Amino acid sequence: MLGMVVGEAGGTTYREYIDAHLFGPLGLTGSSYCDERPIIPGRAEGYEVVEGQLMNDAYLSMNQPGAAGALCSTVLDLLSWSSALRGGQVVSTASYGQMTTSATLSDGSSTGYGFGLGLGSLEGNPRVSHGGGINGFNTMLAHYPESDLDVVVLSNTTGAHPGRIAETIAKWVHGIEVPAVLEERLAVEELGAYVGVYELRPGLELTISVREEQLFAGATGQGEFRLRAQGNHVFIPTFDDAVRVVFAVDGDRAASLVLHQGGQETQGIRVR
Secondary structure, eight states, X not given: OHHHHHHHHXXXXXXXXXXXXXXXXXXXXXXXXXXXXXXXXXXXXXEEEETTEEEEOOOOOTXXXXXXXXXXXXXXXXXXXXXXXXXXXXXXXXXXXXXXXXXXXXTSOBOSBOSSOEEEEETTEEEEEEEEEETTEEEEXXXXXXXXXXXXXXXXXXXXXHHHHHHHHHHHHHTOOOOOOOOBOOOHHHHGGGOEEEEEETTEEEEXXXXXXXXXXXXXXXXXXXXXXXXXXXXXXXXXXXOEXXXXXXXXXXXXXXXXXXXXXXXXXXXX
């Protein structure tokens, strides 16, 4: 809808507007609205893995995502874009301040999201970031203001983990140790202490279960993932080595957990 507003206010189409007012003036020659029909030199093909087989990604007309996506770019252009955005070349300093200020819910909790940008931290290092995903492609762009570090990761395979890769790169640069992921074996009886349903927020629950001597977790409306034991009631999910699920065990069962993800900590209380 915002893309339609931009086009209407500018007296043109959204795609023509961003070419004339953003990509052109900023010298982003490798960026464009990603129409399917034009031949774009160096354009990457998108892939996905289906039942262990690498295949071309499913077709998606770029008329569908519109202003919610549908952009082609490069690592170098995105580095330039990040610098221009925070340097006052795209929006005013005041507007960028709004983009990098987390919204607050009615209960006083922070959303960790500003006007179009995610806000978090990495081991105490503030981070402004946003990822993207569409058929055949996954991306991450992150800026660390205190160290003036930008990290861009682009992948042309669905199911890749650019956020994980970007965070690992940032840890190397900041001198943060990247610990090895363990795979401790626990008895079914030990795993049973974590089984239950934990409320992360109203309407969002994390269900922990045991299957084939392995611990699994599944959030409301999402698929399951396996949890790998690290010791001291800490588990790492298979989908992202940077995420931690830490259980608080009282007696012989967990009473709550804390989900560490994307620089945010979310507590879950066992409800059943």
